Amino acid sequence: MISCHPTQEMLEKFANGELPATLAAAVSIHAEMCSECSAQIASYTEQQAEAGFNDVSSHDASSTNVNDEDAFADIDIDDMIAAITATDEIDIALEDKEKTITVKGKEYVLPRALTNMTMSNWSSIGKLARSRVELGEGEIRASLLQIQPGGSVPEHTHKGFELTLLLDGSFEDDMGVYGPGDFIVLDGKHTHNPVSHEGCLCYTVSNDAQHFTQGINKLLNPFGSFIY
Amino acid sequence: MGQTVTSSLQSSAKTPKTIAMKENTEHQALANWLQAVANERSKAAFTHLFKFFAPKIQRIAASKYGNETLASEVVQETMSNIWRKAHLFNPDKGSPTTWVYTVMRNVSFDLLRKIKTKKEDNLSDDFWPLVESCEADDADSQFEDHLASKEVMRCIDTLPEEQKCVVKGFYFMEMSQEQLAQHLGIPLGTVKSRLRLALAKLKQQIGGEK
Ligand SMILES: [Zn+2]
Numbered sequence: 528m529i530s531c532h533p534t535q536e537m538l539e540k541f542a543n544g545e546l547p548a549t550l551a552a553a554v555s556i557h558a559e560m561c562s563e564c565s566a567q568i569a570s571y572t573e574q575q576a577e578a579g580f581n582d583v584s585s586h587d588a589s590s591t592n593v594n595d596e597d598a599f600a601d602i603d604i605d606d607m608i609a610a611i612t613a614t615d616e617i618d619i620a621l622e623d624k625e626k627t628i629t630v631k632g633k634e635y636v637l638p639r640a641l642t643n644m645t646m647s648n649w650s651s652i653g654k655l656a657r658s659r660v661e662l663g664e665g666e667i668r669a670s671l672l673q674i675q676p677g678g679s680v681p682e683h684t685h686k687g688f689e690l691t692l693l694l695d696g697s698f699e700d701d702m703g704v705y706g707p708g709d710f711i712v713l714d715g716k717h718t719h720n721p722v723s724h725e726g727c728l729c730y731t732v733s734n735d736a737q738h739f740t741q742g743i744n745k746l747l748n749p750f751g752s753f754i755y
Numbered sequence: 756m757g758q759t760v761t762s763s764l765q766s767s768a769k770t771p772k773t774i775a776m777k778e779n780t781e782h783q784a785l786a787n788w789l790q791a792v793a794n795e796r797s798k799a800a801f802t803h804l805f806k807f808f809a810p811k812i813q814r815i816a817a818s819k820y821g822n823e824t825l826a827s828e829v830v831q832e833t834m835s836n837i838w839r840k841a842h843l844f845n846p847d848k849g850s851p852t853t854w855v856y857t858v859m860r861n862v863s864f865d866l867l868r869k870i871k872t873k874k875e876d877n878l879s880d881d882f883w884p885l886v887e888s889c890e891a892d893d894a895d896s897q898f899e900d901h902l903a904s905k906e907v908m909r910c911i912d913t914l915p916e917e918q919k920c921v922v923k924g925f926y927f928m929e930m931s932q933e934q935l936a937q938h939l940g941i942p943l944g945t946v947k948s949r950l951r952l953a954l955a956k957l958k959q960q961i962g963g964e965k
Pocket of ligand 1: 529531532533563564565
């Protein structure tokens, strides 16, 4: 049972395509495992589409058309259509073949959102192993983090935010036990040390506090419970 | 088909009292055009779609990004995706406007990411897949729909190497038969016959599993 979900604001931003890739990936993975959030995203998407394309009730139909044509006056419609339809090829969007990774002898199936991402080699310290996900978003960095059975993350404070999305296994702290799909955001004001008895794999996103923008910080800090 | 749809759309648009009905009729018309693009590669239907959506996309993108050039790029990319992906639209899963919105959202995400991070990894279809997973497919949907399933991927992997190359190149890497012939250094006729053989084999395997 998933107990930690993204906020409504995050779901809405995700539906609108407004999150950075590091966070969009996390929401996408969560939504794949959480029918509640997935339905919420579908409803935000529908609302947006409605507002953009179907907004006939608030305008007189004819005046809407005039505005639209004005907005589009500079473009040669016929040329554009001819160029687009010149090709007969179609895109077969197929589900990617399942991509698996093996970390310290344990195999995991990667969520769809991560299948086409470039990842660094794994580096490890004690019972922790980490691989950077190369998304090029500067101070916002994503990683895969594996905690081997019996391992824990040393207590530390983080000045920015840290998002932990549990992909496989479980871990616990003084706040509770977390399982696959749990979407845990913390801003580092609290310290604690999560322990994983059975081992786990997480997708994490964090930022460097000094460089972090106000807007996203606010978006990511609505929770009262913290992990790292 | 396009003609009847157009005239019914226009006549209902003249009656302001029937807004809800207009929306339904409009959705029906848009859905029909998408299907005509998918099934018949109808340029007439595409032109209708273009005239309906392109100005709206331009307006939405321009107001969102405050940049007319970028907005035109979003229009160009979205409309060409509609031409190439119309077969992925499923009227049972949602309205045509929502589908086009998701295409536009994905295109915008990839374009903005390219501008901001210089990455051309086009992740949007991984974050927001335009195709439902195969469980949802109804039994009599077309063979093309099944290409989206993992089952087919497994079948493709059992094909002889030379057929596998052609199928993957044609369907997954979007190469034309001519490009494939050139790329593989074999005659066009060979590409065509390998493709035909492979598809026959796949159809048989997939049919047999039902
Ligand atoms: Zn959820």
